[in-house]
Amino acid sequence: MIRLIFILALITTQVSAQNLDGLIKFIKDNPKKASIVLIENSKEVLNFNGKQQMPLASAAKTIIAIEFSNQVAAKKLNANQNIAISELSKYYVPFTDGGAHSAWLKSLKKTGADSVSLLQIAQGMIRFSSNANTEYIEDLLGLENISRNIRTLKLRQHSPYYFFTAGAIMTCLKPDNLDESVWAKQLEAMPMNEYVKQCETNHIKLKTDSTFIKTFSARNLSFAIQKIWSDRLVASNTADYAGIMQKINSRNYFKPEIQNILDQIMEWPMVYPGNQAAFKHLGQKGGSTAFILTDAFYATHKNGTSLACAFFFNNLTEKEELMIQSNFASFEAGIITDAAFRQKLITSIK
Structure with missing residues (x-):
């Protein structure tokens, strides 16, 4: 059933992209099972099957x-x-x-x-x-x-x-x-x-x-x-959910009184001192079943770089689910913290 996934608990170090080649290849080779949209500094830089509707689980x-x-x-x-x-x-x-x-x-x-x-x-x-x-x-x-x-x-x-x-x-x-x-x-x-x-x-x-x-x-x-x-879970696509994350992260889409409450709910990763040192804003919501892994997040770095991303997987076999689950947090952290990894991801999947 829907399971608990802890992501973004602490991101303080650069993540090596070398161990994530298998996951990147899986995404590229499985367009019916994988989708990802990445927005960097308000510009969509990656859209792989962004309009493909997929179950969201807890996202x-x-x-x-x-x-x-x-x-x-x-x-x-x-x-x-x-x-x-x-x-x-x-x-x-x-x-x-x-x-x-x-x-x-x-x-x-x-x-x-x-x-x-x-x-x-x-x-x-x-x-x-x-x-x-x-x-x-x-x-x-x-x-x-x-x-x-x-x-x-x-x-x-x-x-x-x-x-x-x-x-x-x-x-x-x-x-x-x-x-x-x-x-x-x-x-x-x-x-x-x-x-x-x-x-x-x-x-x-x-x-x-x-x-x-x-x-x-x-x-x-x-x-x-x-x-x-x-x-039969509620469904959407990564283009929509990356867009939602971008709206929250922009600080100008929602009225200030709405944004204030939303920040208190979505930006739970900011309770960690390591994240407070690296980011102005960091928020996330993902979900999973035995067949689904979904993630949507946003970040604004202290240097001003802003990111919004959603990546979804569906119809996974048990072996595929275990492989993705074991690399899930590193994949997310790589996108958020490592510009070289983001470029590799974009180049490999486009």
Whole structure:
């Protein structure tokens, strides 16, 4: 299921490009599985399959963060309002988030009996990628309001939003008397509008019936079932997400009051002193399933160089996923910190 990836925790040294040749070759040789767009100093310098629509996994949470910032700035929400963690727990399904929700609570030294602010919930959605936090915020903001940003931001291939945790639960709804292979075929054949309606029904049950979530376990889900769920996640392309990162990093697209909240959510890597020494701004959101790895980030160096980038992988085999995962952080760090590596990447893939 969607797993926790820590990227950009600390970038202080130049990254050698030598060990990343295999990943660069994979991107070039697999145009149906890979896409990357890079913007440097407001100029698009690399676009490889930038218009190819691909599932976003948790990278989709960036738009939710934008709508959260919109509503806080408009005083529809109070970012400092405290919410009981038990309200978030309604949407927590073990084994579906790679330990993200637990890691977030541990970072705050909170237990299920405590409360947290709305801002902390939004920060946990981005930095730790808590799906429970995401489900709660989606409900709070309203799916229509979140999806409206697709038009506002002029995203050309972005699919509408539906509930994150409720979507994961869809795979667990197999009737007891039905063979898994039959259930997989039924799920695959289900029209997307029906699938989304069922997710909404699941969300309402999660919200109102505390026993509903206890009937599910994702521990033993087959890869075939997970693949159907993964393929139906909210989708977009790297051109749109590099553009979103560029808008955030420009400091002049969003109103100052919106930008202020957005910075507090997206720029979690700036808590590290090494990043504070090297960058004026650094923000990121990625995501993954067993078949997907996505990343979107922006950076403004102390020397003024600005970068915005998105790279997505989809339909990966287990071997491919392990190879990319092992090089993921170095690839991202190379783009951000090493101008020679960026040029090599551009030259190799163009």
